[in-house]
Amino acid sequence: MPDGPAVPAAFDALRIWAAPKLRAGVPFVNGVPLLPLDEAIDRVAAELLELGGPALTSPPLDALADAVTRTAVRLRRADGTDPRATLLDTLTDELLLAEEELHRAEHAQAVDRVRRVCVMVLCVDKIAGSAPPEGGLPAAVVGPAASARPDRPRLRILEPSVPPVAIALSTATPGPPVPEVPWAGPRLGDTVLGAHLRHLRECQDLSWAQVAARMPAAARTDAGTIADLEAGTDALLREAAHRGQLGVFLHAYGAGAIAATDVHQLLADTELAKPGHAIDRGPGRPHRYQILEQRADTVMLLGSVLVPAALRTPAYEAAASLDAPVLRVPRDVPAPRAVPAAAVGCPVCQLYRTDLLALPDVPAAWQQRVNSERAAVLEQRLRHPDAPETTLILSWDILERRHGGATVHADQMLHLADLARTTALRVRILPSDDGFLATHDLALLRTGRETVTAVWGLFDVTYHEGASHRAGMALARSIPPDRSIGLLERAAAGDLPRRWPR
Secondary structure, three states, X not given: OOOOOOOOHHHHHHHHHHHHHOOOOOXXXXXXEOOOHHHHHHHHHHHHHHOOOOOOOOOOHXXXXXXXXXXXXXXXXXXXXXXXXXXXXXXXXXHHHHHHHHHOOOHHHHHHHHHHHHHHHHOHHHHHHOOOOOOOOOOOOEOOOOOOOOOOXXXXXXXXXXXXXXXXXXXXXXXXXXOOOXXXXXXXXXXXXXXXXXXXXXXXXXXXXXXXXXXXHHHXXXXXXXXXXXXXXXOHHHHHHHOOOHHHHHHHHOOOHHHHHHHHHHHHHHHHOOOOEEEEOOOOHHHHHHHHHHHOOEEEXXXXXXXXXXXXXXXXXXXXXXXXXXXXXXXXXXXXXXXXXXXXXXXXXXXHHOOHHHXXXXXXXXXXXXXXXXXXXXXXXXXXXXXXXXXXXXXXXXXXXXXXXXXXXXXXXXXXXXXXXXXXXXXXXXXXXXXXXXXXXXXXEEEOOEEEEEEEOOOOEEEEEOOOHHHXXXXXXXXXXXXXXXXXXXXXXXXXXXXXXX
C-alpha cells in the first residue's frame, strides 16, 4: 500500500531509506512503517546492535529504551559531536512514553509511537551522515546545514519527549483518525491548578463558602462547587475562560490580571494535553510546583545539571540564578501604580495575586523567593523526627562541575553531606560511565496511592501521572547513600575519582 499523493516528499525519503531494512511489502503511512509492535521492537534492537549497542532478544520497552541510551553513550564517547547520539537520546524518552501508554491500555498510541521510533533508528545514519534527499527532509527533522561539513545536516534540538518525525507528522496531511475512547475524567492540569487555588484560599484564611459567596451570582456556586474545583473535578473555571470571564471568577480568590492570564494559559494547554499529562508554561509554575512538592508524602529528586533548587545553599542559588532564564510575565498586564496593601497571605502569594510581577526586576526576585521558601519548607520537613525519607539522585557531572567557583561548590557539597548525615535526606550519586545518562531534572511526588512525575524545562514544567521509568533506572544504577556521602565530601575537597570503581 504506497503512500497517497498528498504525502510530502520528505516522508517518501524516510520510506526509501527504511524500506531496505524491513521485510518486503511493509506498508508506510507518512514515512512510518505499519509494523506489528513485536516486529518494530525487534527491528530497533537489531539496528542498535549494528550501531554498536548491546545485543537484545525481544526486549520489553524499558529494556529497549535502556539499550538506546547505552548506544547513544557509546556513540558520544567515540565522537563527542556525533549527531546520532542526540537523536537517540530523544528516542529513549519516546520508548518510555510508549510503555506508559501500554500500561494505560492506550495500545494504538503506543504502537504508533514505537513505529515512529523504529523508522528514525533505521534512518539515523542517513539523517545524521548523508546529504538530504531531493526535496529535503522536514525542517523539524534536520535544521539548517550550517555545520563544518556541508554534506552533514545538523540535527535540530527538539523538546525532550518528542522525536523529530513526530513534529513533522503533525504538519503533514492527516490520515484516517485513530479511534479513541473520549476522556471524561479529571485532567492532570486541573488537579495542578486546583492545588494552587486551594493554597491561595488557605493563605487568606477563606473558607469554601466565603469564596463561593464572592463568585458572580449567575455562577450559582456553593461550598461543594469550590471543593470540587480545588480537587480538579469541576469545570467552573474552564467554562468561565470560554466566556471570557476568568478574571471575574479568580477575583473571588483575591487574584488579579496576571493570575487570570496565567490560569488561562494552563487551562488552554490542559485542553490540548492527552489524559494523564499536563504542561505548565505560565509565570505561576514555580509556585504551583512548590505547592505540590510540599503537599506530597514522599519526594524523589533527580538532578542532572545542577543541584535541585530546594537543596541549594544561598551562594549556589545566586550562581545558578545568573544562568537561569528570566521568568516570562505577560506584557499586556499593566503594572500597579502603587504597592497594594495585602494584609494576609504568604509573601510569595501576595506578589502573585497583586500583579506586582508586572514590575521590572520583580519576576527574577520572585523566582528566587519561591526557591528560598521551597528550600526552607523542605529542610523543615527533612528535620522532622517522623519525616519519611526524601531521595536525591545527583549525576556525577554535578560533583565534577564547580558551579559558582571552588568555594561555592565545596560549601554546596558539604551542605548536602551534612543533610544526608543528620536528616531524612538520602543522597545517591549516579555514575556517568555505566551507559545511563541523566538528561533532565525531574521529581517524583507521591501523595497517598498516587504518583506524579514533574520534569523541569527552561520555560515549562511537564507533569505526567505515574513514576518515571528513567527515574527508576537512575535509582537502580546509583551508588548507595553511605558511599555517596563520602563522594560528596571528596568532591568538596577536590579529590573526586575520575570514575566510580565498579
